[in-house]
Amino acid sequence: MLFGLFIVSSICSFFYINCVLLFTLRSKPVFCETSRFILLFNLLFADTFQQVPNLLLYILACFDMKIPFDACGFLVLLCVVTESISPLTLAVMSVERYVAVCHPMRHATIFTMRSTGMAIAMVWAFSFINILIRVFMLVHVFTKFHFDSHMNDFCSKEALFFAPIFNDFEKVYASTLFVSVGLAIIGSYIGVALVATSASTDKASARKVLQTLLLHLIQLCLVLTSSMFSTIIIVIARTVGRLTVLRIYNVCFVFLSILPRCLSALIYGLRDQTIRPVLMHNLCCGWKGSVFPNKSR
Template sequence: MLSLLQPKTNITTSLTGSDPYEILFFGLLIFGSICSFFYINCVLLFTLRSKQVFCETSRHILLFSLIFGDTYQQVPNLLLYLLACLLLKIPYYACGVLVLFIVFIESVSPLTLAVMSLERYVSVCHPLRHATIFTVRSTGTAIAAVWTFSFIYILIRVFMLVYLFATISMNLQMNDFCSKEGFFFPLIFVEFEKVYVSTLFLSVGVAIIGSYIGVARVARSASTDKESAKKALQTLLLHLIQLTLVLTSSLFSTIIIAIARTVNRSALLRVYNICFVLLIILPRCLGTLIYGLKDQTIRPVLLKNLCCRWRTSVVLKK
């Protein structure tokens, strides 16, 4: 038990004391990337609420929930990164609010992908029952269940923290900058994370692959709409790719901790920044943009909104 309470390798101290120009370069790169994707995702969210048809279609409602979670997860991520770049330390409880919000949103995306896959399966394999199964109300209930499950996951982590505080003497003052690794430092959280992530992504993976196999089998029948089945298969494949990207982002801490044991301080900083962009920012932003451009109903409205806002900004500058 004591081995599970010992703090893991502290990677945060390894990120300090590096070249300030290099930190500035990576900081501007990451800040610009997050702001760009945040802007695009906000326009996409606005697009999904700009027409009544998007508010009444189950797949668009689910897509809105997916993008909403992925978009607003970037806000605390950006705050944590800016605090790290500026080497600013905040109280343990303030750090906990930011970290718990990030962890809370992390579970929303894979669970929403599972519901979206089931929706595509029902639309192709049971088209006559789709309108009665995936109504606006039932879709809202499914989204509420996803967010509730994620909230329960956070409560479990909070109870674990309270238990640790009551069992052992822990320093509540952050010695380094705020991060998920620095907040959940006891090894017991590493073991819990491994079990939870493995169970979650295995379950969601089975749901997506099962839906894909079901749609593929139905697509072979002569009575099936081939074009609709083909689009559903492409969407389910995109769900699986998105799930893989989200899984990779969930392994960010594990990858960084493993690399921290083998490289020096300056090399770790570069790897950390590159992994932050590729594993944290891109999976949560690029995938949702692909969804918007792939959907034939959303794409023209999305491009119009993006272009109109760009033209408006140009006119205002003039």
């Protein structure tokens, strides 16, 4: 219970920071009219949205509460709907940074607000197609087997998608998605690295973009690992007892499911010189107001 309390408090803290950053990205016109900030808002919104059902599932598991299959399916699908949003948005953000460095004169015409909005719409459409496929698979499985109205175990992705067909689909889907996104990020990194050797290139700006793309690749690897969360737990469950599985599940839940979704605020909120002052002001304005009262009083 103490470990569970630590996890819940950590998730709430990250959730608060993400919400403040989301508010920050809508507080000034420059954030609403720049393509990279619009893409960052989409990435952060998807990561923050996923934390809510994840937290509910974890609390239900901590108290060993059994819920109906349909309620469990709704919560799990809410988690799954944003799984592909982050890697796909990272790919678009990497391409945007590549165009900004390698083709600066064409950046304003390629990444307009209209084209950025269309890219975000395509990312969400791809994610909803993934959900529709899973729903059809669930309907097919439920028509083949008889189930009680309530689940026998706590609600989780592993408990809902238990049939072998889901494991096969997960492997094909995750492999295709992350190979495609990985190639986009690596290609953008190589392109920027080649341009950075040019004498006419702003070395400091190119170096910063290279660091950002490298962080994108690390974040993608963490998200890929989180997509393999179910496979890791299933393999471990075959060799150890239930209590050990629950403890490993807690640790993996934090470092594979929660932490990768909280890196956006840390990577962009603290590194970006445009966002950081506004974010720190929004995070600390209440504290400053209480510690440093108005001198005019």
